[in-house]
Amino acid sequence: MKLRLFPQEPAGLVLLAQMAGVIVAATGTLSEILGAPASEHQRLAEELHEHESKSLDLHFALLTHMRTSFVNPLPREDMYTLSRHLNEAMEKLDAAGDLVALYKLDRLPKRAADQLEIISRQAELTVDAMRKLEDLDELEDYWIEILRLAKRxxxxxxxxxxxxLKDMKSTQYARHRDIANQLVEVTKDMRKVATQVGSIIVKES
Incomplete structure (x- = not known):
């Protein structure tokens, strides 16, 4: 580990880890939506909205922390970028749940659950990675694994x-495609987080 000339304030890393933790919780709620009858969708969608609101609160808390703290463990622009990508991932998860509720879809294909499993794994790895940003030597495997999951x-x-396209009529296809697009965009946002970590590793090496 590199010698630190000034004491570091880890609160920003804690906030980033909490944002990734919100995504883990939100994937659980969205999984419930996928398995619930349409009558339960609105209640669960409201729960997702609460996760999204918490993510935004944490994002703003990080911005406030960076403005008021003397020394941060990483450059402010890196911490801001990580926070922005995490918040955008949460927004898209929230949108996916909203669409399921608005379209009143009783069932989605197994592919939806597969994508949620990938997102959940990405988020779990990211929680751990955000806590370790002060010791970048441990994060190269994280970077590689998130990229592998994103490709999957x-x-x-x-x-x-x-x-x-093969199995659905046009209206049904359009609705399901909207949700599929939101979910894959979440995995891309998580990939952006890992890519930013990779950039930090390269700059600090």
Whole structure:
């Protein structure tokens, strides 16, 4: 670990880890929506909105912390970028749940659950990674694993779209495609977080 000339304030890293933790919780709620009858969708969608609101609160708390703290463990622009990507991932998860409720979809294909499993794994790894940002030597494997999961998600998305085109009528296809697109975009946002971590590793090496 590099010698630190000034004491570091880890509160920003705690906030980033909490934001990733909100995504873990939100994937659980969205999984419930996928398995619930349409009559339960609105209640669960409201729970997702609460996760999104918490993520935004944490994002603003991080901005306030960076403005008021003397020394941060990472450059402010890096911490802001990580926070922004995490918040955008949460926004898209929230949108996916909203669409399920608005379209009153009783059932989604197994591909949706597969994508949520990938997102949940990405988020769990990111919680741990955000806590370790003061020791970058431990994060190279994280960077690589998130990229691997993102590629898996993109391939699953392509197969899902192809299956929908084959099996669904146009209106049904359009609705399911909206949700599929939101989910794959979440995996891309998590990839952006890992790519930013990779950039930090390169700059600090």
């Amino acid at each position: 998600a993109e391939r699953s998305h392509r197969i899902w779209v192809a299956e929908m």
